[in-house]
Amino acid sequence: MFETLAWIIRRDVTIALRRRTDVFTTLIFFVIVISLFPLGVGPDLDTLRLIAPGVVWVGALLASMLALEQLFLADHRDGTLEQILLAPQPLSLLVIGKVIAHWLITGLPLVIMAPVLGLQYDLSGEALLVMLWSLLLGTPTLSLLGAIAAALTLGLRAGGVLVALLVLPLYIPVLIFGAGAVEATTSGLGGGAHLSLLGAILLLALLGTPLATAAALRVSSE
Amino acid sequence: MQNRLINWFKFSSPATFYPLAGRLAPIFWVVAVTLIAIGLYMSFFVAPVDYKQGDGYRIIFVHVPASWMSMFIYLIMAGWSAIGLTFNTRLSFMMAQALAPTGALFAFISLWTGSFWGKPMWGTWWVWDARITSELILLFLYLGYMALVAAIDDRRRADRAGAILLLVGVVNIPIIYFSVKWWNTLHQGATIRMNGQTSMDETMLLTMLIMALGFWAYSIAAAMVRVQSIILEREAGSTWAQDLIGERA
Amino acid sequence: MSFLDALDMGKYALYVWGSFGVTALCMIIEPLLLRGRLDKARRRIARLNRMESNEQ
Numbered sequence: 001m002f003e004t005l006a007w008i009i010r011r012d013v014t015i016a017l018r019r020r021t022d023v024f025t026t027l028i029f030f031v032i033v034i035s036l037f038p039l040g041v042g043p044d045l046d047t048l049r050l051i052a053p054g055v056v057w058v059g060a061l062l063a064s065m066l067a068l069e070q071l072f073l074a075d076h077r078d079g080t081l082e083q084i085l086l087a088p089q090p091l092s093l094l095v096i097g098k099v100i101a102h103w104l105i106t107g108l109p110l111v112i113m114a115p116v117l118g119l120q121y122d123l124s125g126e127a128l129l130v131m132l133w134s135l136l137l138g139t140p141t142l143s144l145l146g147a148i149a150a151a152l153t154l155g156l157r158a159g160g161v162l163v164a165l166l167v168l169p170l171y172i173p174v175l176i177f178g179a180g181a182v183e184a185t186t187s188g189l190g191g192g193a194h195l196s197l198l199g200a201i202l203l204l205a206l207l208g209t210p211l212a213t214a215a216a217l218r219v220s221s222e
Numbered sequence: 223m224q225n226r227l228i229n230w231f232k233f234s235s236p237a238t239f240y241p242l243a244g245r246l247a248p249i250f251w252v253v254a255v256t257l258i259a260i261g262l263y264m265s266f267f268v269a270p271v272d273y274k275q276g277d278g279y280r281i282i283f284v285h286v287p288a289s290w291m292s293m294f295i296y297l298i299m300a301g302w303s304a305i306g307l308t309f310n311t312r313l314s315f316m317m318a319q320a321l322a323p324t325g326a327l328f329a330f331i332s333l334w335t336g337s338f339w340g341k342p343m344w345g346t347w348w349v350w351d352a353r354i355t356s357e358l359i360l361l362f363l364y365l366g367y368m369a370l371v372a373a374i375d376d377r378r379r380a381d382r383a384g385a386i387l388l389l390v391g392v393v394n395i396p397i398i399y400f401s402v403k404w405w406n407t408l409h410q411g412a413t414i415r416m417n418g419q420t421s422m423d424e425t426m427l428l429t430m431l432i433m434a435l436g437f438w439a440y441s442i443a444a445a446m447v448r449v450q451s452i453i454l455e456r457e458a459g460s461t462w463a464q465d466l467i468g469e470r471a
Numbered sequence: 472m473s474f475l476d477a478l479d480m481g482k483y484a485l486y487v488w489g490s491f492g493v494t495a496l497c498m499i500i501e502p503l504l505l506r507g508r509l510d511k512a513r514r515r516i517a518r519l520n521r522m523e524s525n526e527q
Contacts, residue, residue, distance in 0.1 A: 148387075176402065222379060276483055335494065447505040463516055467516040
């Protein structure tokens with residue numbers, strides 16, 4: 001079972017690394033969005049420190065959403081997806097593999113980049129560390145939830161916009177606890193409770209969403 | 223038992239349900255109009271003026287029933303989706319789709335009246351209160367569902383994709399609500415207490431219940447008419463639909 | 472208390488009537504739209520019927 005999982009992750013990562021532009025567009029989008037806010041709000045550091053958690057998290061939300069369309073699209077176009085559907089291994093397992101690979105390619109770079117961007121907003125070292133943790137626990141949930149929307153809209157004309165409409169309301173809990181963790185740290189309350197809740201949501205998502213994604217994939221490729 | 227099962231499934235076919243919906247719709251329209259008329263009379267002439275909020279509180283007689291219906295309809299839609307996916311009945315998906323616009327309408331009414339209630343009470347049109355925010359998210363969920371179903375041309379796929387989305391949504395709603403509440407208490411935002419501080423008069427509660435029942439009948443009537451349209455639009459090529467309309471013409 | 476007195480909401484007039492008015496408007500327009508949609512679906516099938524009977 002884990003062999004299949006490892007195999008599908010290795011395969012997807014290898015393919016993605018051959019087309020490196022996809023990885024970089026998400027990351028560059030994230031960096032640009034975060035850097036735009038001070039230009040809109042003004043360079044006052046007190047204000048920036050206040051809005052930093054929300055800005056970084058909304059940026060991460062949008063960036064990971066943009067990348068979703070690619071999740072199943074290439075496999076759908078070249079017919080690999082049909083083979084995956086016919087495979088003897090449980091489909092939800094293969095889905096988990098694809099989501100993990102997707103997160104490694106598009107989510108992990110955001111997590112690594114976020115503390116650097118946090119410096120633009122004059123966040124303290126402690127807050128940056130909590131931000132790193134919150135993104136590390138939160139962004140996989142975003143990929144898992146997003147996979148459902150990506151599977152439901154597979155191959156539709158209005159795919160991109162539709163994914164946003166479907167997935168953003170579902171992202172709200174992650175946004176609240178993710179940004180809340182950083183905010184609670186800067187205000188001295190400590191972000192431990194928020195991080196635990198993010199972890200709990202991640203576990204729930206890991207258990208539940210692959211089944212929904214698998215069902216959606218079957219519906220979409222009938 | 224066997225007999226009853228067969229009877230239920232008989233109405234799960236669009237061809238047999240269409241005339242039934244046509245018979246049910248007028249009944250529920252009459253019930254809805256009667257109950258809403260009684261409710262309106264009670265909200266203006268019977269219910270006493272609130273000593274704290276004056277006449278402004280009368281808004282809750284539409285606001286609260288509309289909020290209840292918007293949440294209730296989403297649950298019913300999810301229920302129809304579960305039935306549809308389990309028993310493979312096309313009509314269940316059509317029912318979910320027939321209810322969606324009415325549910326979204328009630329979510330909108332709830333937000334609109336909530337905002338008109340908030341302006342005189344707190345001086346702003348919009349407050350990021352946990353309940354208002356959740357209602358806004360519910361409206362987004364409705365819109366997402368309707369957009370997804372409309373975007374898929376293949377009816378079978380649209381039915382099923384919509385059903386999966388509804389089930390995912392209904393599992394998420396408690397988590398979303400909990401997180402929004404947490405966020406609200408943490409930021410010490412305004413918390414609306416519509417019935418807590420002012421002791422709820424019995425006539426007020428009764429008025430609200432009658433209005434809620436009226437809205438409920440209205441939703442059923444609207445869904446019945448809409449499901450008839452959906453059935454006819456989909457089955458336009460079938461003989462039974464052509465025979466049915468042919469007789470009338 | 473006369474009929475008109477009961478409907479006078481004092482300083483809340485805008486808010487109360489703004490809420491009830493828009494709610495009423497929505498709940499009148501939706502049934503009318505539904506009626507129109509159903510009639511349209513029926514007319515379409517009737518037209519299909521006529522086209523078929525003309526062909527024969």
